[in-house]
Amino acid sequence: MTDLTKTHLNILAEFDYDLQPVDKGYTNRSLYVNVSDNTIQSKPVTQHMKDIFIGGRGFGLKLLWDAVTGATKWDDPENEIVISSGPIGGITQYPGTGKSIVVSLSPTTNIVVDSNVGGYYGPYLKFAGWDAIELQGIADREVIVFVDGERGKVQIIEAPMDTVDTHLLTEELLELFADPKKPNLVSSVTAGTGADHTLIGCLNVSYFDLPRRLIKVKQAGRGGTGTVFRHKNLKALVVRIPKMSGTLNNADDQSLLNETGRRMNKEMHENDPVQNSMATKGTPVLVEIMDKFDLLPTHNFKFGAHPDAHKIASTVWESLFDLSAPDGCWYGCTMACAHGVQDLELQTGPYQGQPVFVDGPEYETVGGVGSNLGIFDPLQILELNFYCDTYGLDVISYGTLTAFLMECYEKDILNLERTGGLDLTWGKFEAAAELLHQMGSGTGFGKIAGLGIRRMKQYFAEEFGADPQLVQDIGMEAKGMEYSEYMTKESLAMQGGYGLANKGAQHDEAWLIFMDQVLKLIPTFEDKAEALHYFPMFRTWFGLNGLCKLPWNDVEPTDNRTKYKGIEAAKVPEHVQNYVNLFVGVTGRMDVQRGEDLIEMSEAVYNFQRVFNLRMGYGRREHDAIPYRSAGPVTVEEYESRQERYDTQMKELVGVDPEGKTTEDKVAIMRQYREDQYQRLCDAVYKRRGWTQDGIPTLETLKRLRIDFPEVVDVVTAAQN
Ligand code: SF4
Structure with a gap:
């Protein structure tokens, strides 16, 4: 291992903390680091915070809310980058359980962004002793924030290298901070020179591929978190842990995790090759x-x-x-x-x-x-x-x-x-x-x-x-x-999936194209609104717990489609029950028994995020607008490329005979129809979510979800007046 005392690193601040085991998925404290004045502090994670905000994205939103005001801009020192995994994050018995969620005020949207990322940082941070890290301030020189879970130390270190681009910087960080015999016990977060010069910077979270002896990275891509990171003069975050095992979360019921994981891994082994072949493609x-x-x-x-x-x-x-x-x-x-x-x-x-x-x-x-x-x-x-x-x-x-x-x-x-x-x-x-x-x-x-x-x-x-x-x-x-990379012109529900998403046009809240356009399972506005309630809430839950969405529905039990029909089959009920098992198994929370309980957890955080947008001056119907190409053909060229489809729709859905009309006229008629459909979809979704017709959560909704904190109520009340 590199002896840090011999590398002449300029340590700007140091903080000692007690090493203690994780307790049922939580360390019960978060780490606050301010790189403006080199403050390092431990903050308690209360039972109330765990009950309402759960972890991951929820913790990020709560800590960021407390750190900023409605007037804070992305490049103000008060803006933070918060990284947290979640209570389930870090188990190894079930696929897709090592994610971290990055939360910050975004340079491209001016509202909160949450970005779900693989790699080892979030779970290792927890195993080093912290449920979340909060980074505030702007350093006067480039710094590395090192969390040493071996020695119980957090250090702010003047970066000793000029390198910025990730594929080189991760190598240097590994050399500096890892034991060469245990390179897999270090993870870093870095950005790159593009994050210095644009508003679309991302963060790279590393992990070490032992068989190939390679450092790999996964991206917290969306919303410019890398730009915020570099603006803070952060060169890197590094975490090191002394050992890795599948029981570091000290789960309440390890046997439940083992049993649920065994079943799922068998299913993965048998079904992935005949379903999506994710393991090879x-x-x-x-x-x-x-x-x-x-x-x-x-x-x-x-x-x-x-x-x-x-x-x-x-x-x-x-x-x-x-x-x-x-x-x-x-x-x-x-x-x-x-x-x-x-x-x-x-x-x-x-x-x-x-x-x-x-x-x-x-x-x-x-x-x-x-x-x-x-x-x-x-x-x-x-x-x-x-x-x-x-x-x-x-x-x-x-x-x-x-x-x-x-x-x-x-x-x-x-x-x-x-x-x-x-x-x-x-x-x-x-x-x-x-x-x-x-x-x-x-x-x-x-x-x-x-x-x-x-x-x-x-x-x-x-x-x-x-x-x-x-x-x-x-x-x-x-x-x-x-936008992420899906066409939505023929799926009204997916237009809503993008337009209504809290952070902007990313599909990780709802991916409804197949259900809507191909399988036609959600024909009415109410059906689509129900899907735009359930699926965003269910997917939000992954971000609260440090999970990857893919194992939920990219592989299914063999009998899923015969046992369950339509939208129920799309929920993959047996996998939902697996997630209930994982949550109960780790945390021991016996009040959680059904899939609906998971939805309720997400609803609280999701609505809190909507109110956060409102606090930042957004979060209303006008902000859920989408570019027309997302809804229909903008140009004559597009219309004529799928003329038969659009002409048929004009006749059957709009009730207008396209015969004898110019393409320009037909584009305009179709546009009026589709834009109206989108507004009617918003009406239905707002109603289903318990929001006003301007897209604002009602006070009853806040109360039902137990997020009627005075400062939240103040934002909503002010917005409604
Ligand atoms: S399913 Fe893929 S993206 Fe998700 S945790 Fe596993 S390897 Fe990573």
Whole structure:
């Protein structure tokens, strides 16, 4: 192990704490670090906090709420980055149980963002003694915050290296902080140079792949948390623990965890190969499915399929992935979907010519920097994936905003002069890569692109005379967050899944496309509203507990679809019961017995987050608006590409005969209809969630969920007056 006393590290502050075992999933304290004045403190985690906010995203929201006011901006010292796993986080008996949730005020949305990430940091932080870490302030030099769970010390250390990009920095941190014989007992959080120069910076959370002797990283991608991190002059967070085992949570009933995990792991082993093959193909298994159902975003979400999609299908990725060892991003994850590619030789940028390991790609990356840009070369997609990660840039936002730029280029809003020589024609990898390098270095047109789509819409209208309505329609962001990679034109429920999501256009609250568009299980507004109640609440629960969503429904019991029908089958009831078992098994909370109890826990936190948005000046109906391309065809080209479908819908749904009408007229008629449908969906969802028709939780709802704290009631009361 590196002897820290011999490395001449400049330790700016040090805090000693008692090492104590975790008690039923909690350490019952959180760590507060202020890098402005080098304060380090321990704060109690009360029973009330555990009862209402549970952990993970809930703890993040509560701690951030207490740290900021309605006037705080993302770049104020008061803004925080909070990272917490959750009570179940860190068990190893069940797949997908090692997640951390990052919470902060977002530079792109100005509201709270929560981002769920793999890697080891959150669970290790707990095993080192802390349920959450709160980072506040702005350091006057670059610092590393080191939590040493071996010695019971927290240190703020002046960073001894200049390196920022993650693939190099994680190596240096490992050398500095890990015992070479136990490299898997250290985890770091880092960003990259892209996070220095854009608003879409992400955080990379590391884990050590022992069989391959490799450091890998997973991303807390959404909402610019990496930008906040670098603005605070944080070089890295590092945690080290003395040992790892499957019982460090000191669960109330370990045998219940063992039994539930055994059953699930058997099911995973038998069913994954015949269902989604996540263990060999990973999330790119979705590429061909999305293409088949016209859902794969292509050319900035204009279309949902492409003749070249087979070139980036899952079989291609399967042949490129190194499958020589299991790929779990946490111990014991038998779904093991976190694949990567060895020895990609980079063709561009500062690391050109070097062979690198690429973590990924995930489906979102393939859709975002592949089909949506018209790029169908897998090696080019991998290169963009690598650079986004090492620069600390959210690959989804980069992909979606570059697609927007390419369409602006096609529509002559941009040209070579305005882009500084970037030929942003569909499919041009070299230009996409150069833009990415400019975002990484804060140069050229990359400085504008790094502002994100919402700010670019305004900039293009003001500086380049772009039609404000057109850029609003085709710029795929909601609440200021770039869309993740699913087409929603034919799924009203999924439009709501994006538009109504608390943090912005991310699909991890609700993914209802299949249920709605393909299987047609939720035909009425009430059905869709019920789905937009249940599924966001259920998925929120994963973020409260340090869990990954994928093992919930990417593999199902063999008899799930015969035992349960329709929307009930989509809930995967036996897996819901597994999660009840895990929660009870870890915490010993015997008042939790049914799936509905989990929903109620989430509802409290979810509504608290909605009120938090309100406190920041958002959180009303107007803020749930979506760009029209999310709901229907903006252009003649789009309409005519699926003319038969739209003409039929006009006749059957709108009651208007398309015969003899120009395409422009038909686009306008369809638009009026679809925009009205979206508003009616909002009406139904607000009602179901116990919100006013302006999208504000009522006082009765706050009371029912036991979040009617005076300061919460004040925000809601003020908003209603
Ligand atoms: S299912 Fe995949 S993403 Fe989720 S924890 Fe397992 S390896 Fe990580």
